[in-house]
Every structure is written in C-alpha cells, then in structure tokens.
Amino acid sequence: MMLSLSEMQRDALQELMNIAMGQAANALAKLIDAKITLSIPKILVVSTAEFQDMLQPDHYWFTRQSFMGQVKGEVLTLLAKAGTETIGELLDYPIPLDNASQEELLLELANILAGACLNGFASQLDLKSKLSMPTMFNVQLRQAESYRWHNTLLLEVEFELEATPFDSRIVICLEGHSVATLLERLDQLLED
Amino acid sequence: MPIPVTIADDSLLSRKTVRKALPAEWDISLTEACNGKEALAAVAAGKAEVLFLDLTMPELDGFDVLRQLQQHHAKSVVIVISADIQPEAKKLVESLGAFRFLHKPLQADQLRQVLSELGLI
Amino acid sequence: MDVQTLHQQLNKKLPLGVCVLDVDYKVLYWNDFFADRTGLPAEKVLGQSLLTLFPDEARYLKKKIHSVFVLNNACFSYWEHKPHVFQFSSSRPITGEETLMYQNIEFLPLDSDDGIVRSVCLLVHDVTELASYFQVEQQLSAELEREHQALKVLNEKLSMAQSQLLQSEKMAAIGQLAAGVAHEINNPIGFISSNLQTMQDYAARLLKLVAFYEKVVNKTGNETMLALQRDMQQRLQFDFVRQDLTELLTESVDGIDRVAEIVKNLKSFSHVDNAQWQYASLIDGLENTLKIAANQLKYKVDIHRDYQADVAEVYCQPMQINQVFLNLLVNAAQAMAQRGHLYLKVWQQQQQVFVQIKDSGSGIAPEHMHRLFEPFFTTKEVGSGTGLGLSLSYSIIKKHQGDILVESTPGEGSSFTVVLPVHAAATAEQSTAASNSAA
Numbered sequence: 001m002m003l004s005l006s007e008m009q010r011d012a013l014q015e016l017m018n019i020a021m022g023q024a025a026n027a028l029a030k031l032i033d034a035k036i037t038l039s040i041p042k043i044l045v046v047s048t049a050e051f052q053d054m055l056q057p058d059h060y061w062f063t064r065q066s067f068m069g070q071v072k073g074e075v076l077t078l079l080a081k082a083g084t085e086t087i088g089e090l091l092d093y094p095i096p097l098d099n100a101s102q103e104e105l106l107l108e109l110a111n112i113l114a115g116a117c118l119n120g121f122a123s124q125l126d127l128k129s130k131l132s133m134p135t136m137f138n139v140q141l142r143q144a145e146s147y148r149w150h151n152t153l154l155l156e157v158e159f160e161l162e163a164t165p166f167d168s169r170i171v172i173c174l175e176g177h178s179v180a181t182l183l184e185r186l187d188q189l190l191e192d
Numbered sequence: 193m194p195i196p197v198t199i200a201d202d203s204l205l206s207r208k209t210v211r212k213a214l215p216a217e218w219d220i221s222l223t224e225a226c227n228g229k230e231a232l233a234a235v236a237a238g239k240a241e242v243l244f245l246d247l248t249m250p251e252l253d254g255f256d257v258l259r260q261l262q263q264h265h266a267k268s269v270v271i272v273i274s275a276d277i278q279p280e281a282k283k284l285v286e287s288l289g290a291f292r293f294l295h296k297p298l299q300a301d302q303l304r305q306v307l308s309e310l311g312l313i
Numbered sequence: 314m315d316v317q318t319l320h321q322q323l324n325k326k327l328p329l330g331v332c333v334l335d336v337d338y339k340v341l342y343w344n345d346f347f348a349d350r351t352g353l354p355a356e357k358v359l360g361q362s363l364l365t366l367f368p369d370e371a372r373y374l375k376k377k378i379h380s381v382f383v384l385n386n387a388c389f390s391y392w393e394h395k396p397h398v399f400q401f402s403s404s405r406p407i408t409g410e411e412t413l414m415y416q417n418i419e420f421l422p423l424d425s426d427d428g429i430v431r432s433v434c435l436l437v438h439d440v441t442e443l444a445s446y447f448q449v450e451q452q453l454s455a456e457l458e459r460e461h462q463a464l465k466v467l468n469e470k471l472s473m474a475q476s477q478l479l480q481s482e483k484m485a486a487i488g489q490l491a492a493g494v495a496h497e498i499n500n501p502i503g504f505i506s507s508n509l510q511t512m513q514d515y516a517a518r519l520l521k522l523v524a525f526y527e528k529v530v531n532k533t534g535n536e537t538m539l540a541l542q543r544d545m546q547q548r549l550q551f552d553f554v555r556q557d558l559t560e561l562l563t564e565s566v567d568g569i570d571r572v573a574e575i576v577k578n579l580k581s582f583s584h585v586d587n588a589q590w591q592y593a594s595l596i597d598g599l600e601n602t603l604k605i606a607a608n609q610l611k612y613k614v615d616i617h618r619d620y621q622a623d624v625a626e627v628y629c630q631p632m633q634i635n636q637v638f639l640n641l642l643v644n645a646a647q648a649m650a651q652r653g654h655l656y657l658k659v660w661q662q663q664q665q666v667f668v669q670i671k672d673s674g675s676g677i678a679p680e681h682m683h684r685l686f687e688p689f690f691t692t693k694e695v696g697s698g699t700g701l702g703l704s705l706s707y708s709i710i711k712k713h714q715g716d717i718l719v720e721s722t723p724g725e726g727s728s729f730t731v732v733l734p735v736h737a738a739a740t741a742e743q744s745t746a747a748s749n750s751a752a
Contacts, residue, residue, distance in 0.1 A: 008204060011205065012205035014203065015206050018248075019296045022276055092376065100394045101394070104391070104395075107389070107391070111386070111388055115384065115386035116386060186205075189205060190204070190205060
C-alpha cells in the first residue's frame with residue numbers, strides 16, 4: 001500500500017511542520033541561550049529499506065521514542081556527534097562529558113525536540129498522543145524487516161545551533177493506520 | 193461598508209486557518225494572496241485596509257512587503273502572523289511598521305483582541 | 314467504593330511515588346509511598362519546597378522540574394544515569410538484601426491545557442528489581458567475555474604449540490631419514506672409495522708395464538715392430554688415454570671423498586644423541602651446520618670467521634641449536650641475491666656465549682622488525698616458506714633460556730645474535746623433551 005499525498009495535503013503538512021518546528025526551536029531556545037535556525041521541513045513517503053539507508057551512524061547519535069494515542073508511531077531524533085559538548089555546556093552538564101552524562105544529555109535533547117515537535121503537530125490537528133520515554137537507538141541492531149510499518153510518512157526537520165557544528169534532525173514516523181487518521185484530519189482542516 | 197481585508201500566506205491551510213479565525217460578525221470583503229507580490233498588488237488595488245501577513249513567502253517575503261509599504265506610506269494596518277517565533281523576528285517586524293506580531297498556530301481570541309484594540313470590531 | 318475511598322486506597326497502596334509541586338516547588342500533595350519512606354506524612358510537608366526537603370538532590374530535581382514548567386513537556390530520569398535520586402531503601406529480588414532504591418522518574422506537566430504549566434507531578438518508579446537483574450546480567454556477560462578471551466589465548470597457544478610440535482617432529486623425521494640414508498650410502502661409498510684407490514694403483518702398474526714394453530720395442534730398432542706399435546697406439550688414442558686415466562681416477566677419488574664427507578656431516582647433524590641435553594661446543598655446531606648449508610652459500614658468499622679462543626661449551630640440545638643455526642644461515646643466504654658476505658662471530662661474556670650471524674643482504678624493513686618471530690609471518694611469496702622458521706628458532710632458544718637479538722639496516726644487511734647461558738638450569742620441560750626424543 002503505497003501512500004501518496006495530494007498537493008494540498010503536502011502543503012498543509014508542510015505548514016503544520018513549520019509551526020511545530022517553530023515551537024520546538026522556541027522550546028529549546030528557552031533553555032539554551034543561543035540562536036537556533038531551522039530548515040524547511042521535508043515531507044517524504046519512504047519504504048523501510050529507504051529509511052534504513054538514511055541512518056548513518058558515523059555522524060549522528062540516534063534516539064527513539066514511541067508515541068501512542070489517536071496517532072501511533074515513533075519519533076527518531078538524530079543528534080550530531082560534533083558539538084555535543086558545546087550543547088552539553090549550554091544545558092548545564094558537567095564537562096567533560098562521561099558516558100553516562102552524554103547519554104543523559106542526548107536523551108534530554110531528544111525529549112525536548114521530539115516532544116515539542118510532536119506536541120505542536122498533534123495539537124494543531126487536535127489529535128491526542130503521548131510520548132514514551134526516549135531510549136538510545138543502536139542503528140546496527142535493527143534490520144529493515146523488524147520495523148512494524150511497511151511504509152512510513154516521514155516528516156523531517158533540521159535544527160542548527162548557531163556557531164556550533166551541532167545539528168539535529170527529528171523524524172516522525174507514522175504507522176500505516178495513523179497516516180490515514182492524519183490525512184483525514186488534514187482534509188477536515190482543509191474543508192471550508 | 194465591508195472592510196477590505198487581505199490574507200497573504202503561501203500555505204493554503206494557513207489562509208484557511210486565518211479565515212476561520214476571523215470573527216463571524218466582522219463585515220469584510222476578503223482577498224487572498226499567496227506571495228508578497230500579490231499582497232502588494234492587493235494593497236495597491238485598495239483591497240487591503242487590513243493585511244494579515246505571513247513572513248516566509250516566495251517571490252517577496254513578509255519583511256520586504258513591510259519595507260515597501262513603509263516606503264510608500266501605505267495606510268494598511270498590518271498584522272503579521274508567523275511560525276517564526278524567535279524574538280528578533282518580532283522586533284524587526286514591529287520596527288518595520290507592523291501593528292502586531294501573532295504566533296502561529298493562530299488563536300482566535302488573540303486575533304479578536306487585536307481587532308478590538310484597533311477598533312475594528 | 315466511592316471515588317473518595319478509591320483515592321484513599323490508591324494513595325496507600327500505589328507502588329509508585331506520586332508528588333505534585335506548584336511553580337515554587339512547594340509540595341501540593343504526596344502519597345504514602347513518599348510518606349513511608351521519608352517518615353514525613355503529607356500534612357507535615359504541604360507547602361514546603363521539595364528542594365529544601367531534599368537538599369542533596371535539589372540541583373538535579375530543580376533542573377528537571379524547571380524544564381517541565383518551561384516546555385510543557387514531560388521529562389525523565391533514568392536509573393542507568395542517576396540510580397538513586399531519592400535516598401529511599403528497597404530490597405533486592407531473591408536475596409531480599411536491603412539496598413538503595415533504583416529509580417526511574419517521570420516529571421509530568423499537570424493542569425496545562427492552555428499551555429501554561431501550573432503544577433508538575435513526579436512519578437517515582439522503584440526499579441530496583443530490574444536494575445538488579447540487569448546488573449547480574451552485565452556481570453555474567455563480562456565474565457563470559459573474560460572466559461572467552463582466556464580461551465582465545467589458550468587456543469592460540471595450543472595452535473602454536475601444535476605447529477611447533479609438528480615442525481619438531483618433521484625435523485626429527487628428517488633427521489632420522491637423513492641418518493638412515495647416510496647409513497645406507499656409507500657402505501657403497503666405502504667400497505667405491507677403496508676400489509677407486511685400488512684402481513689407481515692398478516692403473517699406475519699397467520701404465521708402468523706399457524712403458525716397459527714400449528722401451529723394449531723401441532730397443533729392438535725393428536721397423537716393422539715400431540710401426541705396428543705406433544699404429545696400434547694411434548688407433549687406441551693411447552697418448553690421450555694415458556694422461557686422462559690418471560686424472561679421471563684422481564677426480565673420482567676426490568669426488569667420492571666429498572660424498573663421504575657430506576654423509577659424515579649429515580650423520581653428525583642429525584645424530585640421535587644430539588637430541589639429549591649435554592655440554593657441546595657451539596662453534597662445532599655452527600661449523601657442522603655450515604657444511605650442511607654449504608650449497609646454499611657456496612657460490613655467492615664469502616665467509617668471514619671470528620671465533621674467540623676457549624669459548625666454553627654450553628649446556629644445550631645440540632640438534633635443536635643446530636636447527637636454529639641452519640635457519641639463520643639459510644635466511645642469510647636467501648637475503649643475499651647475488652654475491653655477499655657472511656660474518657660469523659662467536660664470543661663469550663661471563664656466563665653467556667654469543668653466536669652472531671651477519672649478512673650483507675637486503676635487510677629487514679623497520680615495519681616488519683617487531684613481527685619477525687611471529688608464527689606464520691613471512692615476506693616470501695605464497696608457497697615458498699612457511700614462516701615458521703624464526704618463530705621456532707625463537708622458541709627453541711627461549712627453552713634454552715637464551716635470546717635472539719636482531720639488528721638490521723635495509724639495503725645493508727641484518728645480524729642475528731644467538732645468546733645462550735653456559736649453564737642452563739634443567740627444568741621439567743627439558744627432561745620431558747629429552748625423554749620424547751629418545752622415544
């Protein structure tokens with residue numbers, strides 16, 4: 001079952017992500033005293049194999065959080081390995097970071113960004129969803145077959161922290177049924 | 193006399209959202225613009241006594257529209273509605289003559305309050 | 314049950330710590346889980362700041378709670394990073410041992426439908442059981458890993474020992490073969506030699522007789538006789554034969570002497586007695602081995618000897634030491650592509666004897682130096698050489714409580730110096746080795 005989005009739906013999703021992103025960046029900025037820039041969000045429909053290809057462990061840490069409610073899925077957060085210490089300092093972690101502190105930092109960051117993004121997104125669509133706690137995600141251990149969804153709607157947002165090499169990406173993956181729910185809501189919003 | 197109002201935003205969803213948030217009792221004639229150029233054209237044609245303006249648009253963005261309006265001493269009241277909520281954007285927008293900066297997602301009651309301040313409702 | 318009673322029951326029985334705070338971190342509510350473990354019932358703590366109630370954890374708690382107020386987003390504390398935020402006690406599964414409680418904590422925004430968070434709820438989960446199992450599992454994994462490593466090392470040792478044993482057995486077999494062949498050849502060589510010498514004698518006599526007949530015929534002055542003699546001598550190419558005969562016989566005697574010498578060397582190199590531990594001259598061993606290696610060296614190498622006088626005999630297994638010398642000499646020969654020089658030096662310093670084999674060959678690249686004695690390491694092409702030679706030599710010398718020192722300059726040559734103690738202490742290994750080779 002290959003998903004396809006109409007132009008209007010894509011446009012609408014784009015706008016929703018814009019807003020959710022703005023909120024996420026704002027959230028982070030409240031805790032960190034630094035300027036955050038945002039890229040234009042990307043909306044993709046990818047197969048699990050294509051998704052697997054996107055995960056490159058050389059430059060990024062990965063965390064995952066599942067969410068449940070009226071929409072279900074997972075949020076993956078990619079956090080650049082470069083600049084982790086800078087952001088750690090900004091978030092008041094003891095430097096240099098030991099392994100435990102680093103993990104703590106990454107999970108906290110992922111939680112903030114994913115939380116803001118997903119909440120912003122879901123609330124605009126009036127869909128209730130609760131995020132579970134984030135865990136570190138070891139890319140090598142997952143095979144494409146083990147993913148629950150065969151197709152996923154990927155909403156990708158990129159964050160950059162000014163003057164540091166740190167950047168982060170949030171990928172919201174929706175399970176098949178949830179995509180239908182989402183699109184239904186979108187259509188409702190687009191109705192007059 | 194219906195007040196000419198223009199909503200300028202490249203996103204269809206966003207234009208609809210603003211439209212739905214407008215107070216029902218407000219007597220207006222509505223125009224929609226999907227980029228800066230169309231927004232300016234609407235102002236020139238007298239169709240935008242009140243202009244709801246997004247910042248990130250193709251062709252001409254919200255900031256440039258504001259600059260142009262300032263230069264030509266246009267009489268439109270501009271209310272910026274944007275997803276970019278960092279403080280610098282707000283400052284810049286207000287210095288360029290916008291009346292108010294509202295965050296997306298738009299709250300109907302906030303909008304109502306601004307319009308009430310302007311004496312429009 | 315009415316809702317009120319239900320709440321009371323939950324409050325008492327819930328195996329979860331619930332604590333609600335307002336924006337000033339003041340306690341609005343906490344359940345029995347907290348009350349029981351702090352000894353402070355809810356009434357006593359209402360209105361007090363959580364941060365003053367738990368001053369040691371205040372910094373951490375404040376950071377977490379603050380972010381919930383600011384972001385309107387739940388946040389979490391993990392036992393793996395911060396195992397004991399609240400110093401509560403709990404018990405381990407199975408042993409029932411008392412221990413500090415391991416906690417996972419969720420910090421939730423409450424009362425925030427309009428986006429402004431007015432209170433935060435802490436949910437404290439006792440995960441001591443989980444943590445205990447996890448830790449045990451970690452320990453088991455670590456132990457497993459250690460055993461695995463130890464096994465690996467053992468495997469490698471066994472593998473090495475096996476190769477060495479194989480090589481030793483090969484050498485022993487070759488030694489026996491050589492001894493056998495030598496023994497067999499000895500007899501025929503013996504009588505060929507003796508026959509040749511007899512033939513030299515007979516040849517001499519025959520030639521003398523012919524010379525006598527020649528004289529007699531010449532003395533007759535008879536033309537016919539003289540002509541007959543000349544004719545026959547010419548037909549038989551007698552002049553040539555007379556000369557060549559002696560030469561042929563001399564060469565043959567030389568040749569057979571050489572064969573006898575080779576057989577002798579082979580026998581002494583592979584002599585079964587040499588497997589025993591005994592005091593032996595390293596110089597003799599070196600020279601013996603040199604003869605065996607002679608054909609690899611002869612046509613291209615000048616040999617220079619510098620042997621100190623009165624070098625003590627060394628307690629060793631001569632056959633094994635000779636094997637080492639052979640390995641080093643052959644390596645030296647192979648390092649010298651065309652002509653070259655071989656420098657052999659033997660000297661003694663206190664209770665150690667040094668045997669240095671130096672060549673003027675291609676030398677050893679610096680990056681290979683630390684791998685020379687590694688089993689199976691070779692710079693030769695596949696198929697030529699096993700890469701076992703130096704590693705075996707090294708282990709033989711080590712068994713003799715000695716050492717092999719290497720120096721090399723690429724393009725100039727290499728030198729290998731074998732160092733052996735004069736009186737190596739006898740060990741169990743040596744007696745086993747001795748009994749093995751005698752078997």
